[in-house]
Amino acid sequence: xxxxxxxxxxxxxxxxxxxxxxxxxxxxxxxxxxxxxxxxxxxxxxxxxxxxxxxxxxxxxxxxxxxxxxxxxxxxxxxxxxxxxxxxxxxxxxxxxxxxxxxxxxxxxxxxxxxxxxxxxxxxxxxxxxxxxxxxxxxxxxxxxxxxxxxxxxxxxxxxxxxxxxxxxxxxxxxxxxxx
Numbered sequence: 001x002x003x004x005x006x007x008x009x010x011x012x013x014x015x016x017x018x019x020x021x022x023x024x025x026x027x028x029x030x031x032x033x034x035x036x037x038x039x040x041x042x043x044x045x046x047x048x049x050x051x052x053x054x055x056x057x058x059x060x061x062x063x064x065x066x067x068x069x070x071x072x073x074x075x076x077x078x079x080x081x082x083x084x085x086x087x088x089x090x091x092x093x094x095x096x097x098x099x100x101x102x103x104x105x106x107x108x109x110x111x112x113x114x115x116x117x118x119x120x121x122x123x124x125x126x127x128x129x130x131x132x133x134x135x136x137x138x139x140x141x142x143x144x145x146x147x148x149x150x151x152x153x154x155x156x157x158x159x160x161x162x163x164x165x166x167x168x169x170x171x172x173x174x175x176x177x178x179x180x
Contacts, residue, residue, distance in 0.1 A: 005064030009049040009072050012079050017044055024071060028078025031119070031139040035070055039063045042071075077139040084148040086134045090155075090163035095124045095132045102134065106155040106165065120147050133168065 011017055015028040019042050025034045039060050041052045051068050053060040076082075088095055094105040102122055104112040116122055116136075120143060123135040134151060138144045148167070157164035159175040166172060 003065075005051055005053070005061075005068045007068065009068065009075060011044075011047045011049065011075060015075055015079050017049060017075070019044065024074075026071070026074040026078050028075075028139070030078050030081050033074045033078060033140060035067075035074060037063075037067050040067055042067075073141045077141050081137055081139055082141045082144045084136045084144050085168040086136070086148060086151055086165055087168050088132045088134070088165055089157065093132060093155075093163075093165075094126065095134050096126075097122045097124050097134075102151070104134075104151070104154060104165075107163075112154055114151070116147055117143060119143055 015026065018025045018027075022038055023034055023036050024042060025032065039053070040063055041054070043050050043052065049071060051064060051071075053064045088104070088106070090107060092105065092107060096103045100116045100118060100120075100122065102114045102116055102124075104114070106112060119140055120136055120138040123137070125133040125135065136144050136148055152165045152167070155164045157166045157170075157172045159173055160177055162172050162174060
């Protein structure tokens with residue numbers, strides 16, 4: 001039995017959940033998300049959602065935990081939101097934004113200008129003496145992660161000096177240089 005799939009999901013106040021034709025829709029103060037599902041049953045009773053699978057087949061077992069996690073993430077996203085913070089480590093690395101355009105100076109001969117989806121809010125924090133931080137916020141967990149991964153992909157942290165774009169709190173495996 002899936003330990004994750006067995007756990008019921010509580011629905012907070014201000015969030016509505018609808019199930020129609022194998023599509024679950026979650027609406028909250030921050031937005032609306034939809035997710036298609038198959039192979040499981042979703043039951044909404046009072047303010048809790050429970051997921052049940054029809055058999056013990058491997059396919060049903062895997063979908064049981066998957067859809068429970070996706071629905072829980074959707075509910076948390078429309079009620080609280082998701083945030084990712086990226087830190088630019090390196091001399092001369094800068095970040096600024098005008099609306100939904102993110103301008104990154106990452107040591108290349110040109111700046112990288114990136115258009116970000118309108119669902120994601122961008123905030124750049126530049127304090128003197130500290131590394132610039134790019135803060136991404138949205139109700140869609142998958143979209144925030146995808147945008148953050150794309151920004152990180154422009155200049156991944158390298159193992160010798162640790163320069164590059166990294167998540168705040170991420171530990172980079174460091175290597176000794178030639179002298180070691």
